[in-house]
Amino acid sequence: MTTNGRLETSEPRQWKGTLGSLLSDKLSREIDAFEGQIEQKRAGKLTDEVFAEMRLRRGVYGQRYDNGQRHDGVTSRELVFPNAELTKGPGTLWDAPGMVRIKNPFGAMTADQMDMLAEVSEEYADAILHVTTRQDIQLHFVHLEETPDLMRRLGVVGITTHEACGNAIRNVTACHLAGVCTTQTFDVTPYAAAVSDFLLGHPDAQEFGRKVKPAFSGCADRPCGLVKMHDIGGIARIREVDGVERRGFEFYVGGGLGAVPHQAQLFDEFLPEEELLPICQSISRVFARLGEKDVRSRARLKFLVAKLGIEEFRRLVLEDREGLSEDSRWTAYLDDVHKGHDGPLWQIETQDKLTPTPQLEKWLGANVTQQRQPGYKVVMIYLPLGDITADQMRGLADVARRFTGDSVRMTVEQNLALRWVRESDLAALHEALNELALADPRAETITDITACPGTDTCKLGISSSRGLARTLMEHLEERGELDEVVRGLRIKISGCFNSCGQHHMADIGFWGVSRKRNGYNVPHFQVVLGGQWAENAGSYGLAIVAVPGRNIPAAMDRIIEYYVDERDGDESFQAFVTRVGKASLRTLLQDLVEVPAYEQDPSFYSNWGDPREFTLGDMGVGECAGQVVSPVEFGLQASEREVFSAQDLLDQGDFNGAADIAYRAMLIAARTLAREKEIGLGEDPEAVVAAFKTHLYDPGLFHDPFAGGKFGNYLFRVHGERSNGFEATPERARQRIEEAQLFIEAAHSYHVRTAEAVSV
Amino acid sequence: MSAQAAPEVGSRVLSEPQRVGVKVFVEDQEAFDRARMIEVFHRWIQEDRLSGTLVDVHDYTHVPEGPGVLLVAHEWHLRTDEAGGRIGFEYELKREGSGTLAERVREAIVSVLEAALALEQDTAEDNPVRFATREMVFRFTDRLAVPATDAAFEEIIPELESVLAGFYGEIPIEFERVGHARGPLTLHMKVVGDGEWTLDELLNGARSAAG
């Protein structure tokens, strides 16, 4: 009983005691241990670095402004939290709101899980569940001290956040249609589940320098699995061996997006199913042993594969595989796989009649697709920017129970797929979804835009990817009915080069950059066209030009109109982009690159959806993209990006432009390193070169152990050429780009040497 | 297992919740300018318009029936909530609180009224925002302290009545349990007796009742 609202018992209730045996012993112990680590950190017994890695492995991230600084549009202000002295990572304040990533292998959710996700999102976060491009769910504005209870409650319904972040095997993704797809070779779900279970917490997968993202796809042609942009991935294959059909995978390694995108390389044309887990284990062991550890921007598996070459990497993995001790888990799951069924997952008793209305017709055409099992359909639910409210999620749990036999998956396009829906239930389902405001008929169309969190919550965000996405959605809506060939295009947006929005694979992609114009930093987006979403992300798009954020809607209009007017018959967008070429696309957008003076139009100097004047000052040391990114790494990555742009210009025959940008890339790298020694160093080239000389070159710090001061001299010479009327020929421009690359490599080496010296 | 069955908490009595949400509705729903709220909330951070550690503004206007525009403070969240298709201000105390259930509810009501008053005073002449004062929605996401059960619903009504008397005096009010059966305990309060109040009058009433 209460007296005037006050509980008469002295002990406050705790989820830990309340949930009791509903939680497995193992998970319970793990979460208790994490809670203990929080206490140890609070008591000052753990360093920031160690605790940050501990919480990241538990899916607990930092979030924008968690360094306690935020620019309010006028000035940078301190956020005064109660535990102002406590930190939960380097430069990360204890009380600052954070993000929790929840791992759902292959994006599967049961209705009970959906109910619990709804509960924890409204209690600990902001009542929004955000579906990511890797079939995870993210909650934002969560307090560190509430995370153990959040994990316990999720654990009761079989969900873990373990290794959702950090340098670990991340969520294993797979086609959302796996098991019901008309084009699949076989259902990859049990294999994805086996890899996920086997490698979770596996001792051989704990010592990585960076994360590893696995993916599976049921077929080669359709885009769902995106295998070729992943660190490791398998495409289902069947091969006849001695007259017997055997299952296996066309197996890839070393793909990835980020600042330096890599297409995955073929590891094995046919990896037999029984070899899947041991080979994944050996890949983990080789990566843990030989992968870069100190320089995170070079530590992904893609760099190791590129450095060793696929032949040598394969040889090392197979050699390691030979030496592995047999593990019964490698094949234990296969018996169940082979017993798997292809028949109806469930039966229901009632059958509602389908009475077509215009609204229903439109939804049927846009959001409903065939399933391989006759009589059933897959229904897509469009989630704007991947967001769904707690109330909607709870309502959807009811829908899942009633209409799907409990088969729901998240998609890599940040939507949901309801599977095993009986055709006869479609009208009733449409009505039920309509009541939840979840029947918008635009799934997998041009207005179904994918965007990473960007400046909304990510510490590395430069431009507002979600703000732009909202603007483009509205803009496209206002344009009215779109040409059929345009409706099927995909737009994807990232807030920075880390590519979490997967812009490389979009027909029309954008990623956030900043450009100095008229004395101000101005938010821009690099336009990337013609990426291939099909064939498991078969190829990446071409970077065209960086356009101020305000002009992106106009740029998009021009691009789609150009395509509609000039395409050749049934020509795909990718083929069109290849045919017309970068030069003509750049010309198409050239006048949009101009930025009016601040006084003329101040809106150019703000991000979409954010009235504050744009600043880079809110960027922090990132934990997003799975890393703790130091400002040095961030700066060096930015310089590499410039080299790519220089290469683009060279390809287009703009030799002076290419040489200029290569020079700028060197300056960025030099400034990045020199700023470590001279905090207030600005962007003036003279000052940057002088500071580089004083702090790094003259003391011999930048000198290569073998080449001495050679690479540093490149900078001095190129800088000097500026005032000597340098005229770029194709050869001189190419040479300058190569020198810029070598200079940046030397900067990376310097950074490795100093990082090693610090860690010794 | 279902979410409803998860927190079996024994005696099912109320205790002191950290999280208490109160929503007041905007009168002219059609005229409400959602996009403008982004600018308003950013400005409120600049001006320290509300008490607490104000962190950031988050735009959820793309989510149908979602949180609209969210102003995040360390201690609370304020949103232009659109749940059920009706726009209002929902103020949810999140953490750093203390006191009895009644004290937390009272704090949440005062806070939402102050925020609503700030917006009424902040709107343009040609499009004033006015809030309705004869109804509120209470939402308790802190399920350990306030379980979403019939027993808790029965038990909380007298608590809320006594708190609301401090704002409305002895006017009859009624409660209806609303929302999803597995959702947090949510009550829609309506004044059924006669009377009209401005936000200021409600706040003043509460101040004088508190002595």
Ligand code: SF4
């Ligand atoms: S790291 Fe960059 S791409 Fe990734 S979420 Fe942050 S802003 Fe987006």
